[in-house]
Amino acid sequence: MTALDHWHPVLLARALRRRPVGVTLAGHPVALFRTASGAAAAVSDVCPHRRLKLSAGEVVGDVIRCKYHGWTFDGCGRGESPGTPKMTACTTSYDVREEHGLVWVRNRGSSAAFPAVEADGFLPICTLEHTIPAPLELAVDNFNEIEHSGTVHDTFGYDLDRMHEVRVKVDATPDSVVVTNAGPTKRLNRAFGWLLNVRRGDTFHDTWTTRFSPVHSVFDHWWTSPDGSREAMVRWRLYIFFVPQDARTTRIFSLTFAKSRYPGPAGGLRLVRWLFRREIDREIRADVAMLHHLADHDTGIEGLKLSRFDKVLGLTRERIDRVYRGGTTLRVLTG
Ligand code: FES
Ligand SMILES: [Fe+2]
Numbered sequence: 385m386t387a388l389d390h391w392h393p394v395l396l397a398r399a400l401r402r403r404p405v406g407v408t409l410a411g412h413p414v415a416l417f418r419t420a421s422g423a424a425a426a427v428s429d430v431c432p433h434r435r436l437k438l439s440a441g442e443v444v445g446d447v448i449r450c451k452y453h454g455w456t457f458d459g460c461g462r463g464e465s466p467g468t469p470k471m472t473a474c475t476t477s478y479d480v481r482e483e484h485g486l487v488w489v490r491n492r493g494s495s496a497a498f499p500a501v502e503a504d505g506f507l508p509i510c511t512l513e514h515t516i517p518a519p520l521e522l523a524v525d526n527f528n529e530i531e532h533s534g535t536v537h538d539t540f541g542y543d544l545d546r547m548h549e550v551r552v553k554v555d556a557t558p559d560s561v562v563v564t565n566a567g568p569t570k571r572l573n574r575a576f577g578w579l580l581n582v583r584r585g586d587t588f589h590d591t592w593t594t595r596f597s598p599v600h601s602v603f604d605h606w607w608t609s610p611d612g613s614r615e616a617m618v619r620w621r622l623y624i625f626f627v628p629q630d631a632r633t634t635r636i637f638s639l640t641f642a643k644s645r646y647p648g649p650a651g652g653l654r655l656v657r658w659l660f661r662r663e664i665d666r667e668i669r670a671d672v673a674m675l676h677h678l679a680d681h682d683t684g685i686e687g688l689k690l691s692r693f694d695k696v697l698g699l700t701r702e703r704i705d706r707v708y709r710g711g712t713t714l715r716v717l718t719g
Pocket of ligand 1: 431432433434435436450451452453454455
């Protein structure tokens with residue numbers, strides 16, 4: 385398998401309107417457009433005539449029309465040239481789905497399954513996109529290691545002075561890696577701590593599972609009293625999909641859900657959805673800002689002085705290579 389065989393989210397669905405949009409997936413330019421019926425379609429963003437970006441063109445009915453000489457292509461890649469009507473001019477097209485507020489693509493006819501998103505009992509909070517200035521492996525490393533929460537984050541993470549108390553457990557199957565962490569929470573800002581009912585010294589639980597078709601992690605965040613007898617009022621569930629753009633850039637699409645134990649419809653979460661959305665956005669931006677300081681973009685881990693929090697790095701790399709890339713196919717794109 386190559387990266388493009390897996391279903392990847394490539395655009396927020398609300399960003400695809402009447403004009404085509406160009407995106408890059410693992411180095412491949414893709415033009416997305418919406419046909420007259422509203423269905424999303426995806427073709428190579430390189431016009432087979434003279435390589436203009438099809439995304440610079442416009443949509444006419446059910447086809448995208450190249451801005452240069454007016455050749456048109458439908459969602460299956462079948463093309464027509466107004467100047468040479470008898471010529472066959474096909475281009476690559478992709479399978480497309482719209483789910484969870486995102487547009488997803490994969491190679492036409494691939495057998496990769498669509499990733500499951502399980503959030504029964506949770507309220508959707510937000511769907512966000514961020515651009516990480518790092519190759520896929522380093523973006524995944526950042527979200528699969530909790531030691532940086534002591535310094536980089538404000539809400540989700542552990543007290544730096546008590547980081548040595550955090551318990552870390554790693555389990556792996558051939559297709560997944562599960563990490564379970566528990567330890568003394570960071571001190572939340574007063575309003576947020578009050579709202580969630582998180583007290584100083586409470587235990588923050590952070591458990592995630594990473595799967596590799598496509599590469600994504602699902603995180604559960606919750607707090608309890610140190611003895612486990614009292615749980616805070618809100619639990620969070622966060623899906624993060626890691627989408628390689630090119631050798632130095634990864635886009636991440638996040639789906640955030642929350643569950644509240646407060647009385648009333650959705651536990652009152654609709655009232656604070658804006659606040660939760662802002663918090664998730666702020667926390668991910670903190671990761672992005674930190675990763676701008678990477679000294680280099682080497683994805684190898686040989687020679688690094690790894691900590692007990694970093695055991696997961698080798699496990700995720702193995703699975704990215706085997707499950708996601710099917711060997712070495714795209715190594716060159718991300719190395
Ligand atoms: S380059 Fe697209 S029609 Fe000529
Ligand atoms: Fe982080």
